[in-house]
Every structure is written in structure tokens, then in C-alpha cells.
Amino acid sequence: QVQLQESGPGLVKPSQTLSLTCTVSGGSISIGSYYWTWIRQPAGKGLEWIGHIYTSGSINYNPSLKSRVTISLYTSKEQFSLELSSVTAADTAVYYCARLDWRDSGSFPSYYFDSWGQGTLVTVSS
Amino acid sequence: SSELTQDPAVSVALGQTVRITCQGDSLRRYYATWYQQQPGQAPLLVIYGKNNRPSGIPDRFSGSSSGNTASLTITGAQAEDEADYYCHSRDSSSNHQLFGGGTKLTVL
Numbered sequence: 001q002v003q004l005q006e007s008g009p010g011l012v013k014p015s016q017t018l019s020l021t022c023t024v025s026g027g028s029i030s031i032g033s034y035y036w037t038w039i040r041q042p043a044g045k046g047l048e049w050i051g052h053i054y055t056s057g058s059i060n061y062n063p064s065l066k067s068r069v070t071i072s073l074y075t076s077k078e079q080f081s082l083e084l085s086s087v088t089a090a091d092t093a094v095y096y097c098a099r100l101d102w103r104d105s106g107s108f109p110s111y112y113f114d115s116w117g118q119g120t121l122v123t124v125s126s
Numbered sequence: 127s128s129e130l131t132q133d134p135a136v137s138v139a140l141g142q143t144v145r146i147t148c149q150g151d152s153l154r155r156y157y158a159t160w161y162q163q164q165p166g167q168a169p170l171l172v173i174y175g176k177n178n179r180p181s182g183i184p185d186r187f188s189g190s191s192s193g194n195t196a197s198l199t200i201t202g203a204q205a206e207d208e209a210d211y212y213c214h215s216r217d218s219s220s221n222h223q224l225f226g227g228g229t230k231l232t233v234l
Contacts, residue, residue, distance in 0.1 A: 046228045047225040047228070049223040049225060060220070060221045062222065103175065105175065105176075106175060106176040108155060108157045109157070110156065111223065113171060114174075116169060119168050
């Protein structure tokens with residue numbers, strides 16, 4: 001069973017760049033047809049998809065964050081990363097990395113996050 | 127529109143059946159996926175595809191879909207099922223992913 005673990009600073013100053021890394025173990029990040037994903041959750045609120053990078057390297061971002069987000073894949077290190085620039089207090093949240101799998105059987109395709117990191121709290125404050 | 131809508135809160139008596147729903151245009155093209163989130167924990171996959179449960183998920187959890195509405199049904203709700211539940215699907219017009227706003231389930 002693949003495992004994911006987030007790491008990075010828990011405190012970031014306003015206007016600076018938030019940087020997180022997700023380390024994947026128990027499976028290769030470059031094998032299979034997976035989307036390596038970042039998701040965040042402000043305290044007391046719902047889940048927000050930030051973006052993902054496919055095993056092949058193609059990338060999609062949430063349109064609301066696209067101008068500030070960069071997701072990268074480091075296959076030799078079995079890691080992928082998130083950079084979010086020009087942060088404000090509104091970016092304070094628990095950040096999760098997750099693996100998105102998909103299958104095309106039955107009437108419709110299905111996309112599902114089958115593995116999650118434990119989450120890491122990032123606070124934006126001076 | 128690119129969104130999934132869930133009722134904010136639902137309650138069920140212990141041992142009874144409860145249905146949590148999710149509505150959105152994307153559900154006409156993609157199956158919904160359902161996650162359970164306990165306080166302070168990462169979400170846990172409970173239902174995916176037409177009606178598939180990962181290993182370890184009790185069979186009292188089931189999923190269904192009709193038109194633009196997907197449902198998660200818990201048959202014989204237990205105290206440990208009290209949690210937040212989120213639906214998720216791919217956006218119908220892009221490769222973006224969508225989450226519902228979440229439903230807080232209270233087991234009375």
C-alpha cells in the first residue's frame with residue numbers, strides 16, 4: 001500500500017512562497033497512471049483541490065489558484081512538490097497530498113483519491 | 127456549472143438508514159466518489175465507481191447514482207459513522223477535480 005507524507009514549514013509570512021514536499025513510499029511515483037495531487041482544507045471548512053501532476057508530467061491547476069501555483073514531480077526522489085506564491089491569511093489551511101487513481105468501467109469513468117498523506121498545517125502570519 | 131452541492135448537515139438515529147446526496151452536472155458523465163473524514167484526520171475513501179468499497183470499508187456503506195444526483199447510503203448507521211462526508215468527481219469539461227461542500231452526519 002502506497003504511503004504519502006507531507007513536509008515543509010508550518011509558518012509562512014504574508015507575501016512569501018509556501019513550499020511543501022510530498023514523499024511517496026511503498027510504490028514508485030513514475031509507474032502507473034496516477035495523478036499526484038495537492039488538496040487543502042481551511043479550519044472548519046471543506047476540501048479544495050489545488051492541482052495535480054500526472055505520471056507523464058502533464059499538469060492541471062485550480063483556476064482560482066492557477067496564477068500562484070506550481071506543482072513539480074521529482075521521480076528520482078519519489079517526491080512531488082507544491083509552491084504557492086504571494087500567500088495571505090486566506091491560504092492558512094491543512095494541506096494534503098494524495099494519489100488520484102481512475103478507472104473507466106461501468107457506465108461512466110471514476111476518479112478517486114485512494115491514498116492520502118496525514119496533512120500538514122500551514123499558517124500564514126507575520 | 128462546475129460544482130457539487132451537498133446538504134450541510136444530516137442526522138440519523140442509531141441503527142437506522144441514512145442517505146447523503148450530492149448534485150452536479152459532472153455526475154452525468156462521471157461517477158461520484160465518497161470520502162469520510164473524522165475530526166483531525168485525513169479523508170478516507172469509502173465508495174468509488176458504480177458502487178465499490180475499498181478493503182476494510184463495512185458493507186453498510188453503498189453508493190448509487192441517477193441523473194445529476196449521487197447518493198451515499200449507510201444502512202444501519204453506527205456511532206462511529208458520525209463524521210463529515212464529501213463527494214468528489216471530475217469536472218465535466220476539464221481534467222479538474224471537484225469536491226462537494228461536505229455533509230456533517232450526526233448519529234443520534
